[in-house]
Amino acid sequence: MTDRILDYLRRNPSDAPRLVVDLDVVERNYHAFAHALPDTRVFYAVKANPAPEILGLLARLGSNFDCASVVEIEQALAAGATADRISFGNTIKKERDIARAYELGVRLFAVDCEAEVEKVARAAPGSRVFCRILCDGAGAEWPLSKKFGCVPAMASIVLEHAHDLGLVAYGISFHVGSQQGNVEAWDNALATAAGLFRELAERGINLAMVNMGGGFPAKYLRAMPGVPAYGEAIFRSLSRHFGNRMPETIIEPGRGMVGEAGMIEAEVVLVSKKSADDEVRWVYLDIGKFHGLAETMDEAIRYPIRTLRDGEATAPCVIAGPTCDSVDVLYEKTPYELPVSLAIGDKVLIEACGAYTTTYSSVGFNGFPPLASVVI
């Protein structure tokens, strides 16, 4: 929550839920990452929030861009990034999309298997590829599955195959898991990466880069370490495992860059009980899982919620969205404490919604429009 956002909301009342993003917070976060790891290039994960104003600011500040699709590459280019500052970071790409990225000048691609290497060799000859390795993600609130990456033994085969097909076997990537609260979570993967550097060097393939991915948290309800703590721990691990042969490094913050920069203003549509002796109220908002708050799935992300009645007595409630879908419930397993006096028509402020909200919104489930967004 920032004064600029509160001021904007006051001067621009609205009937519909909306996200407001404060660019000053994004700028502060960019500098925090750049300062915490001064020798590491920042590749903003565009998928977290591709608003043109955010991409434009980050392009001006010197950020690079991690893109998941051709559309995201086009968005980064339109915002002023040059193609050499773009990574096509999705390990799952159609060959015609690789070709399109290559046409646009992109020369850095993620892979995690030989078939993907072959697509890149055909559609983007001579490009740099980095191979993603599986990582256990211990400590992350939202651990990643095995969907991306391969075991290290396979990574060396994949990179050797790339080398044989005329690509530049450029490096290793991994992801320690979203909303990672453990600053030491990078250590194991960096040890593995260093081992792969040595192993491939013995076969005459000199890797240059380690892409340390994202996972940097936003602060929701639980306290999280600050960016400097991550920078220090990662730098220690890099020194430990690479010694005086430090590789080029990349990080891909998304949530950590924009999560705390945005706030959603929503409205209480209904407060009710299901029976006379119910102890827990149901509070229904005009936004739910299908219009921006998808990350409440399994109650994974617990957003801080402010009301105009904060400070008054609270009681637990279930919080749900406005659609006719029974899974459109935000918090039920662990009810949420909200003021007893909260009433129909009250505005509520949902904090730290800058990441993974606008583009997650459905196109029109139940006829409700997608989440509106303003960047200030």
Place this chain on the structure above:
Amino acid sequence: MTDRILDYLRRNPSDAPRLVVDLDVVERNYHAFAHALPDTRVFYAVKANPAPEILGLLARLGSNFDCASVVEIEQALAAGATADRISFGNTIKKERDIARAYELGVRLFAVDCEAEVEKVARAAPGSRVFCRILCDGAGAEWPLSKKFGCVPAMASIVLEHAHDLGLVAYGISFHVGSQQGNVEAWDNALATAAGLFRELAERGINLAMVNMGGGFPAKYLRAMPGVPAYGEAIFRSLSRHFGNRMPETIIEPGRGMVGEAGMIEAEVVLVSKKSADDEVRWVYLDIGKFHGLAETMDEAIRYPIRTLRDGEATAPCVIAGPTCDSVDVLYEKTPYELPVSLAIGDKVLIEACGAYTTTYSSVGFNGFPPLASVVI
């Protein structure tokens, strides 16, 4: 899968995933419902698929429309329905949306608490309201939560309150749970509804209508009873509990009306393993949870998938979508049997995708466009 859809796909090749809906199937389903329960009015649940061609067909066939929002009401009107054929069936409504529906001529509203009754009394004076009661949903593949409805004891208070405020206390509604496989699931709720009819009649309030909701299944992989079996079981229950004082009745099929009418054509983007000794392949499609297949959440809906290599030897695989999101996995807990020879670039046909796909699609997560849709 219909010949018309296959023929359309052959004549109109596409690079992107798309849903094709066959209106002939929708028409056949409408007649099946109308025939199975000849004295029951069909209110199509617009949220299942609001494509204008589907709404137009159903309006011409004489269907009524269950709408979740003002936008859905406007869509039904635009398709040719008159306002007296529209129910505003969402129990969670902003008062200004009730007023807007009233302006548009809608006079039938769902409620499940006194606060909602008061909104309707102010914004849509004199209208008919029906109160939704909680229902245990035993037998449904996707049981509903307590999000909608109240206990029967509260329903009588809610309806009496409506009566006192000058509204028409019109009836009772319930929902037995989506994809309900038990044709007897309506019986308990109908017994409860009949009890409420008697109880309120003693207080001089004569309810007229029972809204028996949706829950009628589409056939995915598991066999399901046909519409006639539901009609017979429901008619028996109505006779048992209401005797010769049969109420007006409504059903609200959504999935049962359009689910089997649509098929998604998708493409295999990648087939890979995570290690040399992996027994299960990963098959990545160009569509996933965020672009139409949201109902694979928790692997709830298991869609039939056809390939051009059906009949060849199969092996289990994990099926995942194309985004950089680790939760974008369709089937992993229970791997899916697909032909061993399935290859990158192959088209696959995902059946029974006519309901809850297009509008569920995200506006642009990872930069991928929303699911395209064609109605033939």
